[in-house]
Amino acid sequence: MDKNELKEKIKALKDELDVTIVAHYYQKDDVFEMADFSGDSLQLAQMAKDDENPYLIFCGVGFMGESVKILSPEKRVIMPKIACCAMARMIDGAHYDTSVKLLNEAGIKNEDILPITYINSSAEVKARVGKMGGMVCTSSNAKKIIEKGLESGKKILFVPDQCLGQNIAHMMGLKSCVIGDGSDPKEADIICYNGFCSVHQLFEVEDIEFYRNKYPGIKIVSHPECQPEICQQSDFVGSTSQIIKYIKELDPEQKVAVATEFNMVNRLRDKNTYILSSTKPECPTMNETTLQDLYDTLLSIKEDRIVSEIFVDEDTVKWARIALERMFEI
Ligand code: SF4
Numbered sequence: 219m220d221k222n223e224l225k226e227k228i229k230a231l232k233d234e235l236d237v238t239i240v241a242h243y244y245q246k247d248d249v250f251e252m253a254d255f256s257g258d259s260l261q262l263a264q265m266a267k268d269d270e271n272p273y274l275i276f277c278g279v280g281f282m283g284e285s286v287k288i289l290s291p292e293k294r295v296i297m298p299k300i301a302c303c304a305m306a307r308m309i310d311g312a313h314y315d316t317s318v319k320l321l322n323e324a325g326i327k328n329e330d331i332l333p334i335t336y337i338n339s340s341a342e343v344k345a346r347v348g349k350m351g352g353m354v355c356t357s358s359n360a361k362k363i364i365e366k367g368l369e370s371g372k373k374i375l376f377v378p379d380q381c382l383g384q385n386i387a388h389m390m391g392l393k394s395c396v397i398g399d400g401s402d403p404k405e406a407d408i409i410c411y412n413g414f415c416s417v418h419q420l421f422e423v424e425d426i427e428f429y430r431n432k433y434p435g436i437k438i439v440s441h442p443e444c445q446p447e448i449c450q451q452s453d454f455v456g457s458t459s460q461i462i463k464y465i466k467e468l469d470p471e472q473k474v475a476v477a478t479e480f481n482m483v484n485r486l487r488d489k490n491t492y493i494l495s496s497t498k499p500e501c502p503t504m505n506e507t508t509l510q511d512l513y514d515t516l517l518s519i520k521e522d523r524i525v526s527e528i529f530v531d532e533d534t535v536k537w538a539r540i541a542l543e544r545m546f547e548i
Pocket of ligand 1: 279302303304305306338415416417418443479501502503504
């Protein structure tokens with residue numbers, strides 16, 4: 219079947235079934251086009267919670283589908299591909315426990331630790347964080363959540379993204395360290411786990427120099443999953459939705475080079491927008507989902523032989539939900 223034929227068949231099945239399709243901004247254009255809603259991970263979890271259809275097809279990566287299931291356990295959440303996020307895979311429950319143990323060995327007691335996990339983490343890790351009194355954050359609200367966490371007078375254990383943790387610490391004039399970097403965690407306000415996003419690591423300071431030399435006056439925009447040196451030299455640092463808003467408000471003639479995922483940047487505007495890298499920064503796992511997968515998933519719902527459904531056990535839902543709700547309260 220060619221793409222147009224597949225698209226028509228997808229639309230027809232969607233009309234026939236009680237299904238909502240959501241797609242993350244980083245999805246391929248073809249898949250993105252088929253979605254009822256699109257957004258970043260938090261926007262999608264919120265939209266999905268308020269949606270009335272019993273079936274939700276989530277085009278994104280595993281932790282996003284899990285977040286929807288945690289917030290709406292009554293829904294059947296199905297992912298055309300249960301693709302993993304490389305960053306979320308860098309920490310599981312055992313790694314989390316080891317990190318806490320290392321802090322204990324460095325003289326920091328459990329009661330002096332407030333864990334915060336980036337939404338890009340498994341339900342298992344979110345539940346561990348919830349049980350220890352901690353919360354979830356996204357790249358849009360990380361600063362606010364950390365500020366709130368610091369009111370407790372405790373040290374923040376930030377997992378899994380070391381870059382986001384260090385970037386927020388720098389923005390707030392706080393001290394940070396990365397577990398295992400040789401420094402004393404007792405000296406830091408924010409202690410980061412050593413995870414990272416392989417896509418956002420592709421941007422380099424030389425790329426900024428290249429664009430600033432080539433187009434004087436160009437604006438450099440980056441996502442806080444980029445390395446601290448990149449964010450510190452950017453004109454604007456923001457989450458996916460904040461980047462979209464910032465660029466939409468720029469004069470159309472203003473040149474801008476953006477350090478985040480390729481598919482998202484590519485859809486922003488027709489001209490004067492550049493990717494801040496000579497290597498195509500495409501999230502490989504987000505790009506695993508194809509139109510054919512979407513069609514097969516719809517067909518599996520129609521024929522009542524669903525595969526790739528997301529399940530999260532009750533205890534994990536309970537604690538991970540607490541960690542997510544603490545974020546929503548703030
Ligand atoms: Fe995970 Fe990075 Fe892909 Fe986002 S871009 S889903 S953080 S690997």
